[in-house]
Amino acid sequence: MKVAVASLMHETNTFTEHKTPYEHFFIAEEQVFEDPFWMEKLAGGILSYFRQQNADIIPTLFARAIPSGPIEQDAFQKMIRTIIDKIRYAWPVDGICLALHGSMYVETIDDPEGYFLKQLRKHFGCGIPIICALDMHATVTSEMTSLADGLTVYRTAPHIDEFETGERAARLLHRVLSEKLDTIIESVRLPMLLAGEQSESDTPPMRDLIAYAIQLEKDKSILAADYTLGFPWADSAHNGIRVVVSAERKHQQKAREAAMAMADRFWQVRDQFSFTTEAHPLTQALLLAMSSPAKPVVIGDSGDNPTAGASEDLSIALAEMIRLKMRNVLHAVIVDAGAVQTCREAGIGATVDLQLGRAVYESGVEPLAVQAHIINTGQYEQTDAAVLAIEGITVVVTSRKARVHDPANLASLGIDLSQYPILVIKSGYLSPEYQAFAARQMLALTPGDTNELLETIAYKKTPRPIYPIDPDTSWP
Ligand SMILES: [Zn+2]
Incomplete structure (x- = not known):
């Protein structure tokens, strides 16, 4: 098993005046295995899993910056070019596993993760499985769910399960490869903005929603079931909460039903989210x-x-x-x-x-x-x-x-x-x-x-109506 691994992580705030240049990223390439900064986190979960499996690992590029304003266009293009060049150099590979934040924003690209996946598909085709591990505050787009083969997402906030989320993504890719699974991602968007300070994972309703997703995963036809909560401090046309369920294509109907059930459960308790801290x-x-x-x-x-x-x-x-x-x-x-x-x-x-x-x-x-x-x-x-x-x-x-x-x-x-x-x-x-x-x-x-008072933020690109800014927002 030969797998390429990469990480691009930045939570982009579009309200700050400060841009994020290349120099603000912590970067690792082959030396990633020696660095606890990487090995204890999301990418480390992926790399450790494949190392245990004695896989042939191609460590491409690992880039992570402290959350800030939009990433400079040149910086983003340089990073994805490095990843693509390294995969091309190592080609053929069996699969690609990515550690992404999911809420990046680049000066001129409003869905950088979707754009990145599109570039990977352009260069390496649709036949190669790509699995992504994401932050719970990812802003998942339709492009992402149609171009990736599976997603895993943090289930804790504060995030203390980064490593495990990476391992789950790696394990999923391993299964897809060894069992030759043909997978899809079923996704449902909920028109809702939610701050992290109202959705910590050890407090209801978030705690119970995550427990429900984990329960659904016990059904063998569901490969992964998660919520992504989005990021309210980016004004994005993709804003909203998403349910993402990965499954084999032959179980698409079941995955659709699971995603709808998760979305429905979330929507039912939308007015129960409040500050988890005084x-x-x-x-x-x-x-x-x-x-x-x-x-x-x-x-x-x-x-x-x-x-x-x-x-x-x-x-x-x-x-x-x-x-x-x-x-x-x-x-x-x-x-x-x-x-x-x-x-x-x-x-x-x-x-x-x-x-x-x-x-x-x-x-x-x-x-x-x-x-x-x-x-x-x-x-x-x-x-x-x-x-x-x-x-x-x-x-x-x-x-x-x-x-x-x-x-x-x-x-x-x-x-x-x-x-x-x-x-x-x-x-x-x-x-x-x-x-x-x-x-x-x-x-x-x-x-x-x-x-934190989202209703006072002047959103321009965020689709409306959206709860709770527009209290009468309806779904589905
Ligand atoms: Zn987060």
Whole structure:
């Protein structure tokens, strides 16, 4: 068995001004097997499975970037050209297994995964099986379901089953090859937008819907049954929720019935999705945190969430904390490369005047003028950082976007987290690490590129009507 494996993963936010160039991708080729960044995740599940089977693996290209704005056209074309060239060089191969996010957006291509599959079909024909593993927040298109032979999707959010989802995709491809299966994907679109913060997988109704999909898979004629929830911070003509059921062509009718049953069940509970974390407007969240007997309180500044592609450079939450005269609060992080540079030049112990945060978020919002005392400078993950004291609030500023997913990253900057009863972090639903750290979790519903109040977003391309923006939306 000779299989080509590739990964292209980016969750693209079309509301942020920042584009995603090639340099922002973490790239691996043959060396992928030595890198835990890849081997513990989606692509690693695929590669590990085939390695166990002693398959002849062609590792083509593995590219993943932190969620941000549209991918530059040249970057996307360069990546898919590399993958196609490497498969062509290794040709013939028996099958292709892909680790994709599913919600990419390229400057001039609104369905990059569909486009990529089309290119693969153009070069390698319709006879070669292609199986894709996807993020739960994929925006699946008709092109994708007609060009792929099978799909597997994460079943957890926060995503802790990336590796297993990759393994399931690899196992499916192995079966298709060894049993010479002729497969199809039955798909149903539901006209609905849903934020990840309302659909965590350990909370109903999402928990029960996933359990139902897994139950349907027990029927041997169903190869895979999943929900993809889409990504509401991309304004796409393909927006919506999808049911995707993979099956042998001879069981197409059964797959159709399963997909309709899954869609129907989802639609029945559409009004039961609500924030799985306590959620409030910013000021109220901060006031509740101050009076909370349970400490530490960790608040997600959800409108500026870098893991859903926001720019992470807004100082709106900080301005409000200063206005409320909060003390002993830690705020992480604000991206401002110029401010980090100024602090490094001034040195630890100095006091500097800064214009902090994005120059203009929306008309009328200026960067925040602050006087900052420099407590420390160093690295936050792979990024230059400074720790500042601003009116009694400790603020971490970074020169590039960074996930705020692990309290240990703050400790590495010399910050003693036990000193802070309140943490305000740039995050949507908290990572498992911060969930474990927090005595109480909250979402602050703030403005930004990942505004959780979807009904206030000015969608232009998203098909209407769509629930819950249009409450009377009907289906089927
Ligand atoms: Zn996701």
